[in-house]
Amino acid sequence: MAASYWLMKSEPSVYSIDDLKRDGRTIWEGVRNYQARNMMRDAMKPGDPVFFYHSNAEPPGIAGIAEVASAAYPDPSAFDRKSPYYDAKSKRESPAWVVVDIKFRKRFKQVVSLEELRQLRGLENMPLLRKGQRLSVQPVSAAEWKRVCEYEQKRSG
DNA sequence: GCCAACGTTGGC
DNA sequence: GCCAACGTTGGC
Numbered sequence A: 001m002a003a004s005y006w007l008m009k010s011e012p013s014v015y016s017i018d019d020l021k022r023d024g025r026t027i028w029e030g031v032r033n034y035q036a037r038n039m040m041r042d043a044m045k046p047g048d049p050v051f052f053y054h055s056n057a058e059p060p061g062i063a064g065i066a067e068v069a070s071a072a073y074p075d076p077s078a079f080d081r082k083s084p085y086y087d088a089k090s091k092r093e094s095p096a097w098v099v100v101d102i103k104f105r106k107r108f109k110q111v112v113s114l115e116e117l118r119q120l121r122g123l124e125n126m127p128l129l130r131k132g133q134r135l136s137v138q139p140v141s142a143a144e145w146k147r148v149c150e151y152e153q154k155r156s157g
Numbered sequence B, C: 001g002c003c004a005a006c007g008t009t010g011g012c
Helices: A017-023 A034-042 A114-119 A142-156
Strands: A005-010 A025-027 A049-054 A061-068 A101-113 A137-140
Touching (some): A005 A142, A017 A025, A017 A049, A017 A101, A034 A137, A101 A114, A101 A142
Parallel strands (some): A005 A049
Antiparallel strands (some): A061 A101
């Protein structure tokens, strides 16, 4: 089956593309939105490429590329009473939340900012660009993926 | 720091 | 099952 493409948001003050580059691989814990969870659980596959998006950043935008590195599995932070992501309704025998692992692929020389994304043709249907859309895990079409990558490559020479 | 948009919670 | 209140996200 062909790869699906994704976009995942992170606040760089919490976990940035540079952190991922340093770590090589990380567990994407703390997703507490059902739509996002369902996509991780039902649709993400190891090897799928991921845009790593910096939210609440200056500027906000796509900072690089990661890759899904595992199938979905229960989110351990939901079981951890000391974690900010603890959720009492998630039980080990019936986990409410899942994670995937992701690994580092590439850091863009320059963030492709939200403002630039808004100006690119062909990205009009990206959930990211729709007002009020806050999903932290989003699907990206093959055409959208290509468009952003071509733009980034052209710009970085 | 503000606030619009959205998701979740809980009283009824 | 409705919906008001509340909490969160995230751009600005």
